[in-house]
Amino acid sequence: MxxxxxxxxxxxxxxxxxxxxxxxxxxxxxxxxxxxxxxxxxxxxxxxxxxxxxxxxxxxxxxxxxxxxxxxxxxxxxxxxTWIGVNTAIPNKISVEAIADGTIKELQGYETIKPEAKIGKSRIDIYLYDGDKKAPTKQCYVEVKNVTMLQDERRAIFPDGVSERGQKHLKELISLKEQGIRACMLYIIQRRDVEIFAPAIEIDPEYARLLKEAHKAGVEILPYQCLIDENGVQVEKLLPYEL
The missing domain is CATH 2.40.50.580 (OB fold (Dihydrolipoamide Acetyltransferase, E2P))
Structure with a gap:
């Protein structure tokens, strides 16, 4: 972008x-x-x-x-x-771009990319599906988070404060997996001085616990680092993670 x-x-x-x-x-x-x-x-x-x-x-x-x-x-x-992208309106936009142009390889093979999809009383950031929206033949829900906090000079961690909203989203993704629906956490890392992603267990231990639970339930974890400079931001590569 x-x-x-x-x-x-x-x-x-x-x-x-x-x-x-x-x-x-x-x-x-x-x-x-x-x-x-x-x-x-x-x-x-x-x-x-x-x-x-x-x-x-x-x-x-x-x-x-x-x-x-x-x-x-x-x-x-x-x-x-490094430049650090602090505008949290950016990640959703560049995530959709990166799925559409094939950069996020794990989220390919869907006919439709829909930003925001209502689930219960809240919304998930991206909905991917094939066929009719009311009766999709294949589907995937993707929640996007902006990651900017640095720990130990190598880790990108999330969240940077207690996030009850983030906890709720993890519970929703776990529920989707329990229904047999594909669900992913997409972490958009807007800084270049990190090598690995991890939950911020010391800041929000409940979020860290739920992320482990989500992973065990089959929710996919995709931490993607961005290229970021004075011209803009674009998703570049998948980083490893530790839970």
């Missing part, structure tokens, strides 16, 4: 109220001048641990829509080694 909106360089000063970040611009942009501090929207409900420190370079996108209160959005941070 290439950025489809203007990208501006800056330096992060602070993140606060979960959805806000103060950014000092590193270059002129429109009416804003280099050195000016703007407030950017941060589309990330997590803690963003290991994803930012004051003074880190960042990339922000600009959207001049009249319906937007904040015109800038935080897209990436840089820790001196």
């Amino acid at each position: 290439k950025f489809d909106k203007p990208i501006v360089k800056g330096v992060i000063l602070k993140r606060y109220k979960r959805f806000l970040a103060d950014i000092e611009l590193s270059e002129d942009h429109g009416e804003h001048k280099k050195g000016e501090v703007i407030t950017a929207h941060t589309a990330n409900t997590g803690s963003m641990k290991t994803c930012w420190e004051p003074g880190w370079p960042v990339l922000i996108s600009f959207n001049d829509s009249p319906t937007r209160k904040l015109k800038y959005s935080l897209e990436m941070t840089h820790n001196g080694k």
